[in-house]
Amino acid sequence: MFHVSFRYIFGIPPLILVLLPVASSDCDINGKDGGAYQNVLMVNIDDLDNMINFDSNCLNNEPNFFKKHSCDDNKEASFLNRAARKLKQFLKMNISDDFKLHLSTVSQGTLTLLNCTSKGKGRKPPSLGEAQPTKNLEENKSLKEQKKQNDLCFLKILLQKIKTCWNKILRGIKEH
Amino acid sequence: MTLLSTALGMLFYLLHAVSGESGYAENGDFDDAELDDYSFSCYSQLEVDGPQHLLTCTFDDLDINSTNLEFEICGALLDVDCLNFNKLQERYFLKTKKFLLIGDSKICVKLEKKNMTCRKMNIVKIVKPEAPFDVRVVYREGANDFVVTFNTSHLQKKYVKVLIHEVAYRQEKKENNWMRVNLTSTRLTLLQRKLQPSAMYEIKVRSIPYANYFEGFWSEWSPSFHFRTPETNGTGETDPVLLTISILSFFSVALMVTLACVLWKKRIKPIIWPSLPDHKKTLEQLCKKPKKNLNVSFNPESFLDCQIHKVDGIQARDEAEGFLQDPFSPQLEESEKQRLRGGMQGPSWPSEQAGITPKVFRGESPFRCLAGNASVCDAPGLPSSRSPNGREGGKSRPLVYQDLLLGPGTTNSSLRPPFPFQPGILTLNPVAPGQPILTSLGSSQEEAYVTMSSFYQNQ
Numbered sequence: 001m002f003h004v005s006f007r008y009i010f011g012i013p014p015l016i017l018v019l020l021p022v023a024s025s026d027c028d029i030n031g032k033d034g035g036a037y038q039n040v041l042m043v044n045i046d047d048l049d050n051m052i053n054f055d056s057n058c059l060n061n062e063p064n065f066f067k068k069h070s071c072d073d074n075k076e077a078s079f080l081n082r083a084a085r086k087l088k089q090f091l092k093m094n095i096s097d098d099f100k101l102h103l104s105t106v107s108q109g110t111l112t113l114l115n116c117t118s119k120g121k122g123r124k125p126p127s128l129g130e131a132q133p134t135k136n137l138e139e140n141k142s143l144k145e146q147k148k149q150n151d152l153c154f155l156k157i158l159l160q161k162i163k164t165c166w167n168k169i170l171r172g173i174k175e176h
Numbered sequence: 177m178t179l180l181s182t183a184l185g186m187l188f189y190l191l192h193a194v195s196g197e198s199g200y201a202e203n204g205d206f207d208d209a210e211l212d213d214y215s216f217s218c219y220s221q222l223e224v225d226g227p228q229h230l231l232t233c234t235f236d237d238l239d240i241n242s243t244n245l246e247f248e249i250c251g252a253l254l255d256v257d258c259l260n261f262n263k264l265q266e267r268y269f270l271k272t273k274k275f276l277l278i279g280d281s282k283i284c285v286k287l288e289k290k291n292m293t294c295r296k297m298n299i300v301k302i303v304k305p306e307a308p309f310d311v312r313v314v315y316r317e318g319a320n321d322f323v324v325t326f327n328t329s330h331l332q333k334k335y336v337k338v339l340i341h342e343v344a345y346r347q348e349k350k351e352n353n354w355m356r357v358n359l360t361s362t363r364l365t366l367l368q369r370k371l372q373p374s375a376m377y378e379i380k381v382r383s384i385p386y387a388n389y390f391e392g393f394w395s396e397w398s399p400s401f402h403f404r405t406p407e408t409n410g411t412g413e414t415d416p417v418l419l420t421i422s423i424l425s426f427f428s429v430a431l432m433v434t435l436a437c438v439l440w441k442k443r444i445k446p447i448i449w450p451s452l453p454d455h456k457k458t459l460e461q462l463c464k465k466p467k468k469n470l471n472v473s474f475n476p477e478s479f480l481d482c483q484i485h486k487v488d489g490i491q492a493r494d495e496a497e498g499f500l501q502d503p504f505s506p507q508l509e510e511s512e513k514q515r516l517r518g519g520m521q522g523p524s525w526p527s528e529q530a531g532i533t534p535k536v537f538r539g540e541s542p543f544r545c546l547a548g549n550a551s552v553c554d555a556p557g558l559p560s561s562r563s564p565n566g567r568e569g570g571k572s573r574p575l576v577y578q579d580l581l582l583g584p585g586t587t588n589s590s591l592r593p594p595f596p597f598q599p600g601i602l603t604l605n606p607v608a609p610g611q612p613i614l615t616s617l618g619s620s621q622e623e624a625y626v627t628m629s630s631f632y633q634n635q
Binding site for chain 1: 178181182185227254255273277278300334389390
């Protein structure tokens with residue numbers, strides 16, 4: 001009897017404490033009227049899209065990121081949260097200041113509107129990918145160029161997914 | 177026990193989540209004792225220099241000693257936590273492109289790195305647009321209006337694109353009597369009739385963000401533009417022509433109305449509404465009965481003045497002479513004379529004879545014989561009408577007189593009066609054969625006209 005009550009006292013509450021953040025949504029979507037998205041985020045996403053179109057030729061292969069994360073029902077905020085964090089990784093690329101400015105606006109603006117709890121606070125964001133060791137400098141350059149192209153393509157798809165997910169959120173709010 | 181532990185765990189969890197947000201550690205309370213001394217106001221201007229924005233703050237109290245005072249903004253910034261303002265005379269400004277434009281920021285007044293007062297502001301809610309410029313007014317003579325156009329730098333911006341513009345204009349002589357018009361476009365039309373003629377006007381424009389997401393304050397006024405309204409002579413040049421035309425048309429209409437009234441009965445009405453002859457009345461007029469006081473007598477003695485031949489009929493000699501142009505005519509005269517001498521025993525004249533020798537008896541027509549006598553006398557109109565009729569009836573005359581010679585009572589149903597029926601012909605009652613005509617005449621002396629019915633009977 002004693003070890004049974006002991007289990008209930010010291011076993012279940014911590015379990016509940018652990019499971020509650022996982023089960024509940026950690027993001028609260030602000031700006032549901034769509035004003036912030038339409039007047040700020042969408043302007044910057046369109047600018048980024050124009051800048052990327054000017055440079056790259058993208059393949060149709062969908063990166064693994066989107067296979068793992070998608071804007072499913074009741075998971076829109078979670079997807080946007082991950083996507084916004086992913087955008088921050090592109091700031092490390094060799095890109096112009098205006099490009100970085102737009103990226104920062106979209107990323108940080110999305111996170112501000114989502115108002116998520118810093119679940120992964122302090123956690124180092126995953127990198128885009130590690131450069132493979134190469135034998136000579138020329139191969140490094142071509143690989144870097146290829147990597148940059150791939151990253152830009154990924155960024156382009158990511159921005160479209162972010163845009164689509166925001167539209168889905170706002171449409172759902174209007175319908176309700 | 178389980179529930180208690182669960183509640184405690186949740187409480188700890190919530191405390192951790194709430195305390196995790198930044199800003200709450202600091203005192204954001206507005207009830208600062210020194211707030212009134214360092215109260216300030218700020219406004220933002222987005223994309224003033226390319227992608228860079230401008231944030232300007234000033235103290236409300238201009239007399240404040242701002243020597244060691246600084247402004248700092250934290251929150252809603254890109255890639256940084258806080259930014260410091262620059263000072264220019266009594267104004268503090270920050271020119272940067274690191275505004276996130278989402279969420280609230282906190283602007284604090286610092287004195288030697290100590291926060292004296294702070295205010296929470298949203299950069300997008302304190303937007304002050306740039307002043308419009310290039311105000312122009314063009315007069316359109318054809319449309320009699322003024323077209324006001326102006327320009328604004330926000331047309332090329334990405335964020336604050338939609339504005340409300342206020343156009344204010346006044347007559348220069350009248351102070352503070354501004355007329356204001358709000359619009360969202362950069363073009364306005366003012367009607368000339370709403371402005372004073374030959375007057376000098378002043379016009380200026382300012383803008384404010386359209387309250388969609390961006391809000392804020394009115395911009396500064398644009399530079400004023402002055403224009404003069406034209407005189408009314410321009411519009412009056414066409415008036416004399418119209419005035420002359422209108423006067424002439426008025427007088428012509430009046431003249432026509434007067435003439436219409438004057439000539440209505442005599443000229444216009446007969447043409448518009450001609451009086452159609454009433455056949456019955458017309459016939460009655462033509463076949464009017466003689467006046468009752470008219471003393472009609474077939475006594476031959478009363479016709480002594482008339483140049484007639486005595487006949488036992490009502491046929492005038494002249495008429496007989498008129499249509500008797502063949503050899504039968506002297507025979508006829510002789511026979512007629514014989515009959516007259518025979519007196520009462522003459523053949524009764526059929527009504528065709530009376531029809532053959534039509535006499536016009538009208539009360540109006542003058543007679544050559546004495547008044548009051550029968551209408552055996554010639555009517556003046558007859559000679560003219562007789563001759564053609566005489567010619568027409570020439571062919572049928574032998575037939576007629578054959579009948580007459582044959583005897584009385586013979587009626588030829590086919591015989592038709594050669595002369596067209598003339599009104600006023602003396603009617604003869606059909607008399608039985610052998611009866612003297614004079615008696616029949618005497619009986620009908622009051623009926624000194626021929627009716628249509630007698631013709632039908634003879635036929």
